[in-house]
Amino acid sequence: MxxxxxxxxxxxxxxxxxxxxxxxxxxxxxxxxxxxxxxxxxxxxxxxxxxxxxxxxxxxxxxxxxxxIGPFVQKSMRRHTSFTKDLESVGIKPGSRLLKYDYISAKDEPEVASALRLAESDFLHYFIRLRTGDNIPIAISYSYLSAQAVPEIDFSALSYSQDKMLQDMNIHHRRAIYQLSACSPTEAQMKLLEIEHHTALFRNHHITFNQYDIPYEYVDTYYIGSKYTYNIEVSTELSEVQEQNEQEKYK
CATH class of the missing domain: 1.10.10.10 (Winged helix-like DNA-binding domain superfamily/Winged helix DNA-binding domain)
Incomplete structure (x- = not known):
């Protein structure tokens, strides 16, 4: 039409x-x-x-x-939210297109296998997705899921919300380890994201643990840098002397 x-x-x-x-x-x-x-x-x-x-x-x-003036996503690192929820929070319709899927041996990806505590005889789901907002490319994600934790994949869910699929399988996010960095796009990423070579990408690498504190997901997501802002709150522990001084104030 x-x-x-x-x-x-x-x-x-x-x-x-x-x-x-x-x-x-x-x-x-x-x-x-x-x-x-x-x-x-x-x-x-x-x-x-x-x-x-x-x-x-x-x-x-x-x-x-x-x-x-926007829109761009402001993502808090204090709690886990999915890509889908992030976009919906600023009124953008989320979308996902599966570009590739493989069922591979863990021994072929030793770094991933080690991070997910898998043996060489175990297997991994590997898939690449183009993530969109209002049908416009925003990010590319390269994901590995432990087949020990996730025996089967619902491919239709990968076109919308992976988190929803996992929750339906009684796999719930407990915590994650993040590594954030900036990088330049590859030729393939430029084509998929429809960006120029000078556009900065924001890389979010993370390992996700389930409710039993078992790692099940290893992901690299590359966002168009101007679209995502991460808010990180940190605090400094008070020394014993400082704590005593603070207590004295209220005596």
Whole structure:
């Protein structure tokens, strides 16, 4: 079904915001420029821009133009939330496309096997997924699931929420070990995420443990850097002397 013209304009601008081509603060094309580009009336362009503003993508400033304000995900490291929940929290429709699946021997991935406490004779589910928001690429995840913990995979669930699939199997997240870093995209990632070579990716590597504190998941996810913000709260333990001083204040 062919898109209406105002929807075509919205998709054009959304795609550039989500890919990072139009970063936060970027001034998008003027109404006149968009009219000329898409061969439409000012009314059609205004409808598209107002819809983007209502959805939180842009801020329209009278006499100045339209500026990108989001959306981007602010993820707290204090508790576990899935990609699906992260996007839904900012009003973005999450999606997932399975690019590859293999059932492999643990001995072929010794680092993963060690992290998941598997023997050489055990097996792994390995799959690659393209994660999307409003049908626009946001991230690529490379996942290994222990076949000891997860004997079978529901492939339809991988197109929506892996967490939901695991919960239905009575596998619940207890804790995770994270390693966060920035990196440049590979040629394959650039093509899948529809980004330029200068776009920074945010790598989230983590190992997830179930309710029995057994590791079952080993994942590398590469997000378009402008789309995800991680909030990390840390605290410093008081020394015994400081604690005594604090107690004295309230005596």
């Amino acid at each position: 062919k898109q209406a013209k105002h929807e075509e304009i919205q998709s054009y601008i959304k795609k550039r915001i989500m890919s990072g081509s139009y970063p936060v603060g970027h001034q998008i094309e003027t109404e006149v420029q968009l009219c000329e580009k898409f061969k439409v009336s000012r009314q059609t362009v205004n409808k598209a821009l107002q819809s983007l503003a209502n959805d939180g993508y842009i801020d329209r400033k009278r006499g100045k133009g339209s500026f990108v």
